Amino acid sequence: MPNLAECIWCDFEMDGDKIDEHDAFCPNCNEGFNYHEEFEVMTKAQVVASFESFAFSDDLLLSEARQGFRDVPARSERWNNYVDSLNKDGFVTGWQAYNWTHPTTCD
Numbered sequence: 001m002p003n004l005a006e007c008i009w010c011d012f013e014m015d016g017d018k019i020d021e022h023d024a025f026c027p028n029c030n031e032g033f034n035y036h037e038e039f040e041v042m043t044k045a046q047v048v049a050s051f052e053s054f055a056f057s058d059d060l061l062l063s064e065a066r067q068g069f070r071d072v073p074a075r076s077e078r079w080n081n082y083v084d085s086l087n088k089d090g091f092v093t094g095w096q097a098y099n100w101t102h103p104t105t106c107d
Protein backbone atom coordinates (compact mmCIF):
# COMPACT_ATOMS: atom_id res chain seq x y z
CA MET A 1 0.00 0.00 0.00
CA PRO A 2 1.42 3.41 -0.92
CA ASN A 3 1.59 5.94 1.89
CA LEU A 4 -0.30 8.87 0.36
CA ALA A 5 0.13 12.36 1.79
CA GLU A 6 -2.02 15.32 0.82
CA CYS A 7 -0.71 18.87 0.49
CA ILE A 8 -2.69 21.04 2.93
CA TRP A 9 -2.33 24.09 0.67
CA CYS A 10 -3.63 22.74 -2.65
CA ASP A 11 -4.81 19.15 -1.92
CA PHE A 12 -2.18 17.69 -4.25
CA GLU A 13 -1.44 14.08 -3.34
CA MET A 14 1.97 12.49 -3.37
CA ASP A 15 3.81 9.46 -2.09
CA GLY A 16 4.34 10.10 1.61
CA ASP A 17 7.43 7.92 1.66
CA LYS A 18 9.18 10.37 -0.66
CA ILE A 19 8.62 13.35 1.63
CA ASP A 20 11.42 14.51 3.86
CA GLU A 21 9.37 16.23 6.56
CA HIS A 22 11.92 18.95 7.23
CA ASP A 23 12.71 20.04 3.72
CA ALA A 24 10.02 19.33 1.14
CA PHE A 25 8.13 21.49 -1.29
CA CYS A 26 4.90 20.59 -3.01
CA PRO A 27 5.54 19.92 -6.73
CA ASN A 28 2.14 21.46 -7.53
CA CYS A 29 2.03 24.74 -5.57
CA ASN A 30 5.61 25.07 -4.29
CA GLU A 31 4.46 25.74 -0.74
CA GLY A 32 6.33 23.88 1.95
CA PHE A 33 4.79 20.43 1.95
CA ASN A 34 3.56 20.07 5.50
CA TYR A 35 0.76 17.85 6.64
CA HIS A 36 0.76 18.63 10.33
CA GLU A 37 -2.48 19.88 11.79
CA GLU A 38 -1.12 23.07 13.34
CA PHE A 39 -0.45 24.46 9.86
CA GLU A 40 -3.95 23.79 8.58
CA VAL A 41 -5.54 26.47 6.41
CA MET A 42 -9.16 26.96 5.29
CA THR A 43 -10.52 24.95 2.37
CA LYS A 44 -12.25 26.70 -0.50
CA ALA A 45 -15.62 25.28 0.60
CA GLN A 46 -15.15 26.83 4.07
CA VAL A 47 -14.11 30.18 2.61
CA VAL A 48 -17.06 30.28 0.18
CA ALA A 49 -19.52 29.43 2.97
CA SER A 50 -18.14 32.12 5.24
CA PHE A 51 -18.00 34.65 2.39
CA GLU A 52 -21.63 34.03 1.53
CA SER A 53 -22.82 34.41 5.10
CA PHE A 54 -20.83 37.51 6.04
CA ALA A 55 -19.46 39.39 3.03
CA PHE A 56 -22.70 40.19 1.22
CA SER A 57 -23.51 43.17 3.34
CA ASP A 58 -26.82 45.01 3.38
CA ASP A 59 -25.44 47.95 1.39
CA LEU A 60 -24.58 45.72 -1.59
CA LEU A 61 -27.95 43.96 -1.56
CA LEU A 62 -29.72 47.30 -1.19
CA SER A 63 -27.84 48.84 -4.10
CA GLU A 64 -28.61 45.78 -6.24
CA ALA A 65 -32.28 46.06 -5.35
CA ARG A 66 -32.23 49.71 -6.40
CA GLN A 67 -30.47 48.95 -9.69
CA GLY A 68 -32.70 45.94 -10.31
CA PHE A 69 -29.86 43.55 -11.22
CA ARG A 70 -27.05 41.59 -9.69
CA ASP A 71 -23.87 43.69 -9.45
CA VAL A 72 -21.37 41.10 -10.69
CA PRO A 73 -18.26 43.37 -10.65
CA ALA A 74 -19.02 44.49 -7.08
CA ARG A 75 -19.54 40.90 -5.95
CA SER A 76 -16.29 39.77 -7.58
CA GLU A 77 -14.38 42.67 -6.04
CA ARG A 78 -15.78 41.75 -2.66
CA TRP A 79 -14.66 38.15 -3.11
CA ASN A 80 -11.14 39.26 -4.09
CA ASN A 81 -10.89 41.59 -1.09
CA TYR A 82 -12.22 38.90 1.21
CA VAL A 83 -9.70 36.26 0.06
CA ASP A 84 -6.88 38.85 0.19
CA SER A 85 -7.70 39.68 3.78
CA LEU A 86 -7.79 35.98 4.72
CA ASN A 87 -4.41 35.58 3.06
CA LYS A 88 -2.96 38.53 5.03
CA ASP A 89 -4.29 37.02 8.26
CA GLY A 90 -2.80 33.60 7.43
CA PHE A 91 -6.07 31.69 6.92
CA VAL A 92 -5.34 30.93 3.26
CA THR A 93 -2.05 30.75 1.36
CA GLY A 94 -0.92 33.06 -1.43
CA TRP A 95 -1.34 30.18 -3.84
CA GLN A 96 -4.97 29.69 -2.80
CA ALA A 97 -5.75 33.42 -2.98
CA TYR A 98 -4.21 33.63 -6.45
CA ASN A 99 -5.66 30.45 -7.95
CA TRP A 100 -9.16 30.18 -6.55
CA THR A 101 -11.92 31.17 -8.93
CA HIS A 102 -14.99 33.18 -7.90
CA PRO A 103 -17.86 31.27 -6.32
CA THR A 104 -21.03 31.01 -8.43
CA THR A 105 -22.68 33.72 -6.29
CA CYS A 106 -20.28 36.17 -8.00
CA ASP A 107 -21.20 35.15 -11.56
Ligand SMILES: [Zn+2]
Nearest residue numbers: 007010026029
Ligand atom coordinates in the same frame (compact mmCIF):
# COMPACT_ATOMS: atom_id res chain seq x y z
ZN1 LIG B 1 0.53 21.92 -2.80
